[in-house]
Amino acid sequence: MPEGHSVHRLARQFTSVFAGERLAVSSPQGRFAAGAARLDGATLLSALAHGKQLFLRFDNDRVLRVHLGLYGAWSFGGDGTFRGASSIGAPRRVGESEQASDDDGTSSGGTYSGPPEPVGAVRVRLVSAHGWADLRGPTACEVITGAEEEAARAKLGPDPLQPGSDGSIFVRKVTSSITPVGVQLMNQAVVAGIGNVYRAEVLFLQGINxxxxxxxVREDEAVGIWADTVRLMQDGVREGRIITTTAEARNGRPKGSAPHYVYKRTGEPCRRCGTAILTAEMAARNVYWCPRCQGE
Known part of the structure; x- marks a missing residue:
């Protein structure tokens, strides 16, 4: 599942290439035809990411709320003025790189001729004068009002990537619960945007089982979790992928070949102490840790 940094990259891209544009909105797949009709012809005002949810705000007091989930992805294309990643979302690999699209609507002669024919089950298509965006496979995709957006966001915890986000709320929630910290980090009501990769890596960096x-969990440890999450997720927005290891930990290897300390490294030696990395199921997801560096 794309983690919070990917959704923030999406919000930035939508703002960059679609904000202020009147959009033609359709549902080639047909499953979102009614919702698309409510947005068709409206102008996109802004895009906002809160955790793993994207809110596209239109000038008719309608908001397109999208949660990509495990299989959702956006693909993009357009003319020479259309800049940004060509695909953000699933499928993801270790390192979570963003992949280029084979068809951006440009003809063999280099002239933009509009969006290509839809490929696969396109739930929503957005088209401006200069480009397009297709959404496939989201867990959630609905048109809501501005008030409903506020209500949806109120259910979420603080987002480490939002300016001015209050980390003390996260600290208070974590340290006041008997629930294991590894479970809490995946609870979007505690902190919005952390997924399985960031959970494993931040807990390793803080030495917390x-x-x-x-x-x-001591208050200073919870503050450390928040600070590392902010730093790593900001790196993820900049890089377009999750890289948590330092050059020293990679021991001369490129970033892509050694991106993580513990995530999906079951049985491999810890990059710090050499102990074999463990994994177990936690809240229906695998969790990874070093039993020595993250002792009880």
Whole structure:
């Protein structure tokens, strides 16, 4: 599932290439025809990411709320003025790189001729005078009002990537609960945007066992989790992928060949102490940790 940094990259891209543009909105697949009709012809005012949810705000007091989930992805294309990644979302690999699109609507002669024919089950297509965006496979895709957007966001925890986000709320929630910290980090009501990769890597960097109850996490440790999450997710927005290791930890290897400390490294030696990395199921997802660096 794309984590919060990818959704923030999406919001930036939509703002860059579509804000202020009148959009033709359709549902080639047909499943979102009614919702598309409510947005068709409206102008996109802004795009906002809160955790793993994207809110596209239009000038008719309608908001397109999208949660990509495990399989959702946006693809983009357009003319020479249309800049940005050509694909953001699933499928993801370790390192979470963004892949280029084979068809951006440009003819063999280099002239933009409008969006290509839809490929696969395109739930929503947005088209401006200069480019297009296709959405496939989202977990959630709905048209809501501005008030409903506020209500949806109120259910989410603080987002480490939003300017001025209050990390003290996160600290208070984590340290006041008996729930294991590894479970809490995946709860979007505690902190919005963290997924399985960031959970594993931040807890390793802080030396905290994922099974430790929240009440046994010191306040300074919870502050450290928040600070590392902000730093790593900001790096993810800049890089377009999750890289948590330092050059020293990679020991001369390129970023892509050694991006993580513990995530999906079951049985491999810890990059710090050499102990074999462990994995177990936690809240229906695999969690990874070093039993020595992250002892009880």
């Amino acid at each position: 994922p099974w430790r109850p929240g009440r046994q």
